Amino acid sequence: MFEQIAHSRLAVGLLAVLAAGTFAAFFLGRRRALSIVSGKTRELHSRPSYHGYLVALTFLLPGLVVLAANAMIGDVLADRLALSRLPAEIAGLDPTEKAERINAALELARRPLSDPSRLEGEAIDASVQAYATLAAEIRGQVKLAAVGLASILSAIGLAVALTRIRREQRARNQVEGAIRGLLMLCSGVAIATTLGIVLSLIFETLRFFGEVSPAEFLFGLKWSAQTNIRPDQVGSSGAFGAVPLFYGSLLITFIAMIVAAPVGLFSAIYLSEYAGPRLRGSVKPILEVLAGVPTVVYGFFALLTVAPAVRAFGDWLNELILAVAPWIEGPVIDAQPTSALAAGLVMGVMIIPFVSSLSDDVINAAPQSLRDGAFALGATKSETVRHVILPAALPGVVAALLLAVSRAVGETMIVVMAAGQRAQITADPFQDVTTITVQIVDLLTGDTEFDSPKTLSAFALGFGLFLITLVFNLIAQRVVKAYREKYE
Amino acid sequence: MSDGNLSYPGAEKSRRLRRRYREEVRFRSYGVAAILFAITSLCVLLISIATEAVSAFTRHDLSLELFIDPGVVDPSGERDPETIRANVSAFSDLIRGELRERFPEAAEDRDLRRQLARMVSTLSAEELAARVAQSPELVGTTIRITAPLADRIDLYLKGLVTGQSVLDGVGSVDVSRTSEAVDLRSQGGFAEAYRSLADRLAEEADGRKQLARVSEAAIARVDERFEALQSDRTELTSMDAGSLAEMVRQSIAIEGQDLSALSLAAGRAEASGDVQPFRTLLGSEFTKRADEATREADELLERGDAFQKKALEAEARGEPNAETRRIQARTAYLAGDRRMVDASRLEEIARSVPNLDIGALSAVASLVTSRPLTSLGRVVASGNEEALLPAVIEINQAEIVAAEAAVADQVARISGVEARVEALKSVSPGRAEALADEGLSAARSKLRRLERDLAVLQATRDRLAPPVPSVGPSVDTPASTPAAVAIASGSPDATTEPAESLRDPEEFLKAEAEAQLGLDLGGSIAAAYALGRFEGGAPGAEADLRALMTARLDRELEEVRTDKARLERKRARDLKAATDLLSVASNPSAGIVLDEFSPTVLIEIAGGVVKAKQVSENQVIGQELIPLGAAGAVAAGSWSIREILVPEADRLVTDHQIVWADQLMKGGDIVRRPNTSLLTHADSTYPELAGLAAGLAGSFWIMLVTLILSLPVGVMAAIYLEEFAPRNWVTDFIEVNINNLAAVPSIVFGLLGAAVFINFFDLPRSSPLVGGLVLSLITLPTIIIATRAALGAVPPSIREGALAVGASLPQTVFHHVLPLAAPGVLTGAIIGLARALGETAPLLLIGMVAFVADPPESMLDSATALPVLVYKWSSGAERAWQPMTSAAIIILLIFMFAMNALAVYLRRRLERRW
Structure with missing residues (x-):
């Protein structure tokens, strides 16, 4: 019987009952409050609906908590219990065999009763079958x-809440307290997320450093995590020197910033200092569109249009150099189908709107009195901008550029599609390089086994990436905040 | 300051002013240029993708009247839908049969039949079978079917495969037929086609000439190198001994490493009789190696311990990877134990080194160099017949010593392994067993190999001459070395061939000498040894050294010579090809022969099509692709020439398929229609059948989860922070957190999803639920920031009014402030969702790259998403994926722009200015 329960949707059913019951509880509570004062709501401290809400809450919450806990740890708990009641014929086996059978049985217990694969195939051992039944029964229990606990607690909650309804009960304050708690909980999600990111990254990174030394990771010049490492391969492993990846990320970011910084900055200056409201109103949305295009689209654009163009340009340049200097041997520029330059250029275009809108903000935040003062001295507009506004806004502009850099370092799809896979340190932008993000995607797509250093290295890379962007972001935020406060 | 200005003379002042204005204009133009650059980039992006996408929104279908032959599709006559559906091959036969009827010329030839069949998509028969199975009454009737064409034919018809040009045919044509070719004659009628082909040939000839020039430059460089080597070679013969030694020393230093140091010391010791430096060096070498082995062994054993521990833990938890761990532990232990044996063996040798004499030392050193320590000089100087035999014998002798040492070492190693096994038995039976199993057997088989090598060498010795016990002064009588002692215990099996007498001793010696040369000519070990002997003052060492270097240079010279010959051949070939091409191109009467690497020339004439094999101004000899009518004269104007520019070898569509497709197109049997399958089909490995349905459904589910999770949580968090939270460090911390989360790269969220949702909570990979969870975390900061902005924009008077009439703070917020802020909240949420719709990287990390054939039916099914499909299709190999990807992008962008437009509309419509 318990086996059936294990596979039934009992908990889901109870959830539905709880949901329906909550409505009922609300009306029950309200009616009871009304009946206590026989309809004269003025005599109640709180309005009857608040009594209803309170009753509904005390009904719903205990059951919900228990069910949620069950959903999260119920099966794990059941398996632990089942492990403690291991039948003798399995417990007596040698460890390997034992673990195998236990796994088989638990897997079997997880499959629904109606699943035909439960019965056919793989000639299931009788002891496994028996243990599977036992495990399923324990799960059912x-x-x-x-x-049962959820129903009882909810019922008790309902009863207590109903009996506690009094004329002078501060139901509204209690409900509002609960709401406040819920709101706090929600704003805690942000912290929980950060915590989750940091903890999971640190945890997996430490596991990675258990297998590969941090020194090799941080200072090694050779990266070849893709050389498949067999689990039984000992004494040799892939190379996990991350320097080429960090270098690749920085090279592409550098190229992107060469494009984005001047273009973004000059368009921000033009829009905030020169352009009239109509031009501003039509150009800004276009820049916003540029920011709204998904990065995978930029990636395809890089692959489809920019990379071939860059390659053709590289080949042309190469021929030009060889024609001018015929004594040079071999190709000077060996342009590749995917290149750092192609990815960097497209990424630069993607970042333009970030730079321009952030710098626009800081330039606008510079007080008008500065401009007026400069104009009064007879300065032209460009002189005002160059000698007064930009120096005043410099911290903000730097912060904007930092944010843009952090964005570029973390950008994934463009480089995945257009930067290549080769981990190398080269100053030639026509070569293909690989980046942190490319390797993370590469390592974690396909078979993910959370044991091999190959997979774990992705988390170490991710942690590095997170730290880099975090530092940039924090500095930028602090600078912007200080800058704002200075002129407010 | 004004005083200073006034002091400028007038001209200077106006010049200054002009400069300042120029600067102003320049600065302004920078801004305009920047904005133009941004707008141009956007336009190029959108236009390049849109033009690429256009072709994917339509497609070509074959539209045929088809008789559903009951005898073929349903021979049993039961009209059972399942049987019909399963009988796909019958339907594909029907379609092929119909095509073959249209083009009877294809029926004869197997290859043509295959080409014809491949014009329709592989799965079109399946669609037809499904359609007939749905309404079995169609069997026995004639119906009109539309079958998607194969992607390459579709691309051809869209003009994406090759360019074409129509050339004028002038005058009338006389058609005559021979047994295998068609002969078309027309006075000057093919002149334009001929010219076009001739131009192309001339171009190609230019290319060949270019290549020849490149080869010429390379030859010049090779020549230079050759001369440099040659002069080195001449110098060598006249060089005095000191500079010769210096030259050798440098060449060793280039390849230099501890091995050459060792052989250098060995050579010196052998020549001068002062053994001590060699002994010290060898001793420290072995000590170093032993230390290394010990360290590695320790590391491996530690690793084994770690794995063992993990295995036990995993087992205790009932995790499935316990077995893997155990194998890892076992392998680590095995390698560690082996290395341990190595270490003790190496230590043993290191200890014995101080007591060895020079012969034994050389033998031991050969264990390190894995080559016998001899100078090869005399072998190299093989021009001297008398020197040849002793040299070969000497080397043979040295090799035998080295091989004996290796055998002895291996025997000692085996006993070391056995000792280790014994020692382990009490500690860890499992490890002992593993070592006994694998370590011992591997060591034994290696011993057998070494013994065989030795036996071969000994056989060679017997063949070489009446055995001469000690020819070289360097070789001691083996009996005194520890190696020989060991050999006595493990004597080799007599697997050697019987020592036959030398039938042709000179031949044999030459072969033997060649073999020796091949092994280590001029390698650093031999050179170092020879140098050592020279430095030690051994007689004849200088000659050896010189011969060695000479041979080395000779070999390099030989290599350079081969290089040059190769380049010259290539240059000659290119030049000849260029001349040939030009001569063909400049001789109009001879005609140009076409092959699959030249453009295809088709002559359409009297309802048939001829593919030209040979073109001259007045005559075309060709092959009928579609049969012509009767032979005879064809009037001017009723025939035309078409040139297909891409050669047949460079495209996937054959000439036949082109002609057929054109014919079908002309007959109205191919229709171009909107590519609805782009929206209705799920993903497929065939581009012509792939669609976005699964991606759209997946994205919808993901967005739903994202909306349900992130909107309420985000709004509530924002309300708390904006309206309720006290200003303290906790709130500040949360705020910094949220701002930071908004700037964390999305791929990091993907890592979080992989580690927490999939690995820890064990949620199904690539399910919309996990995708939605991850994306809602990404969207959350956006929604919180937007909501806070919207709440902050509600004027305080509203709150004060509500509070003044006695509302509590929550009542104020929920009844008054939030409704007023709703438009802003909504706009923020929509923009956040639109951004989430385009996110790709985090979805890749939670496994959404897998091929998913069907739309998901629940939150936990495997799913794919729109941007993920874009990513996947973009890496498709076929050309047809490119327009498909672009079309998918256009659809994705349409959704995103629609969402953004909605947001803008809502903002304009509902926004209130206070």
Whole structure:
């Protein structure tokens, strides 16, 4: 019987009951509050609806908490219990065999009763079958216990809340307290997310450093995580020197910033200092469109249009150099189908709107009195901008550029599609390089086994990436904040 | 300051002013240029993708009247839908049969039949079968079917495969037929086609000439190198001994490493009799190696311990990877134990080194160099017949010593392994067993190999001459070395061939000498040894050294010579090809022969099509692709010439397929229609059948999860922070957090999803639920920031009014402030969702790259998403994927722009200015 329960949707059913019951509880509570004062709502401290809300909450919450806990740890708990009741014929086996059978049984117990693959195939051992039944039964028992506990607690909650309804009960304050708690909980999600990111990255990174030394990772010049490492291969492993990846990321970011910084900055200056409101109103949305295009589209653009153009340009340049200097041997520029330059250029275009809108903000934040003062001295507009506004806004502009850099370093799809896979340190932008993000995607797509250093290295890279962007972001935020406060 | 200005003379002042204005204009133009650059980039992006996408929005279908032959599709006559559906090959036969009827010329030839069949998409028969199975009454009737064409034919018809040009045919044509070719004659009628082909040939000839010039330059460089080597070679013979030694020393230093140091010391010791430096060097070498082995062994054993521990833990938790861990532990232990044996063996040798004499030392050193320590000089100087035999014998002798040492070492190693096994038995039976199993057997088989090598060498010795016990002064009698002692215990099996007498001793010696040369000519070990002997003052060492270097240079010279010959051949070939091409191109009467690497010339004439094989101004000899009518004269104007520019070898569509497709197109049997399958089909490995349905559904589910999770949580968080939270460090911290999260790269969120949702909570990979969870975390900061801005924009008077009439703070917020801020919240949410719709990287990390054939049916099914499909299609190999990807992007962009437009509309419509 318990086996059936294990596979039933009992908990889901109870959830539906709880949902429906919550409505009922609300009306029950309200009616009871009304009946206490026989309809004269003025005599109540809180309005009847608040009593209803309170009753509904005390009904819903305990059951919900228990069910949520069951959903998260119920099965794990059941498997632990099942492990402690291991039948003798399995417990007596040698460790390998034992683990195998336990796994098989638990896997079997997880499959629904109606699943035909339960019966056919792989000639399941009788002891495994028996243990699977036992495990399923224990799961059923745990589930039943949880559902029972949830029902009982909710029922108690309902009863207590109903009996506690009094004329002078501060139901509104209590409900509002609960709401406040919920709101706080929600704003805590941001912290939880950061915490989740940091903890999971640190945890996996430490595991990675258990297998590969941090010195090799940080200072090694050779990266070849893709050389597949067999689990039984000992004494040799892939190379995990991350320097070429960091270099690749920086090279592409550098190229992107060469494009984005002047273009973004000059368009921001033009829009905020020169352009009239109509031009501003039509150009800004276009820049916003540039920011809204998904990065995978930029990636395809790089692949389809920019990379071939860059390659053709590189070949042309090469011929030009060889024609001018015939004594040079071999190709000077060996342009590749995917290149750092192609990815960097497209990424630069993608970042233009970030630079321009952030710098636009800081330039606008510079007080008008500065401009007026400069104009009064007879300065032209460009002189005002160059000698007064930009120096005043410099911290903000630097912060904007930092944010843009952090964006570029973390950008993924463009480089995945257009930068290449070769981990190398080269100053030639026509060569293909690989970046941190490319390698993360490469390592974590396909078979992900959370054991091999290959997979774990992705987390170490991710941690490095997170730290880099975090530092840039924090500095930028601090600078912007200080800058704002200075002129407010 | 004004005083200073006034002091400028007038001309200077106006010049200054002009400069300042120029600067102003320049500065302004920078801004305009920047904005133009941004706008141009956007336009180029959109236009390049849109033009690429256009072709994917339509497609060509074959539209045929087809008789559904009951005898073919349903021979049993039961009209059972399942049987019909399963009988796909019958339907594909029907379609092929119909095509073959149209083009009877294809029926004869197997290859043509295949080409014809490949014009329709592979799966079109499946669609037809499904359609007939749905309404079995169609069997036995004639219906009109539309079958998608194969992607390459589709691309051809869209003009994306090759350019074409129509050339004028002048005058009338006389058609005559021979048994295998068609002969078309027309006075000057093919002149334009001929000229076009001739131009192309001339171009190609130019290319060949260019190549020849490149080869010429390379030859010049090779010549230079050859001369440099040659002069080195001449110098060598006249060089005095000191500079010769210096030259050798430098060449060793280039390849230099500890091995050559060792052989240098060995050579010196052998020549001068002062063994001590060699002994010290060898001793420290072995000590170093032993230390290394010990360290590695320790590391491996530690690793084994770690894996063992992990295995036990995994087992205790019932995790499935316990077995893997155990294998890892076992392998690590095995390698560690082996290395341990190595270490003790190496230590043993290191300890014995101080007591060895020179012969034994050389033998031991050969364990390190894995080559016998001899100077090869005398072998090299093989022009001297008398020197040849002793040299070969000497080397043979040295090799035998080295091989004996290796055998002895291996025997000692085996006993070391056995000792280790014994020692382990009490500690860890498992490890002992593994070592006994694998370590011992590997070591034994290696021993057998070494013994065989030795036996071969000994056989050679017997063949060389009446055995001479000690020819070289360097070789001691083997019996005194520890190597020989060991050999006595493990004597080799007599697998050697019987020592036959030398039938042709000179031949044999030459072969043997060649073999020796091949092994280590001029390698650093031999050179170092020879140098050592020279430095030690051994007689004849200088000659050896000189011969060695000479041979080395000779070999390099030989290589350079081969290089040059190769380049010259290539140059001659290119030049000849260029002349040939030009002579063909400049001789109009001879005609140009066309092959699959030249453009295709088709002559359409009297309902048939001829593919030209040979073109001259007045005559075309060709092959009928579509049969012509009767032979005879064809009037001017009723025939035309078409040139297909891309050669047949460079495209996937054959000439036949082109002609057929054109014919079908002309007959109205191919229709171009909107490519609805782009929206209705799921992903496929065939571009002509792939569609976005699964991606759209997947994206919809993901967006739904994202909306349900991030909107309420985000709004509530924003309300708390904006309206309720006290100003303290906790709130500040949360705020910094949110701002930072907004700037964290999305791929990091993907890592979080992979580590937490998939690995820790064990949620199904690539499910919309996980995708939605990750994307809602990404969207959350955007929504919070937008909501806070919207709440902040609500004037305080509203709040104060509500509070003044006695509303509580929550009532104020929920009844008054939030409704007023709703438009802003909504706009922020929509923009956040639009951004999430385009996110790709985090979805890749949670496994959404897998091929998903069907739209997901629940939150937990495997799914794919629109941007992921874009990514996947973009890496498709076929040319047809490119327009498909672009079309997918256009659809994605349409959705995103629609969402953004909605947001803008809402903002304009509902926004209130206070």
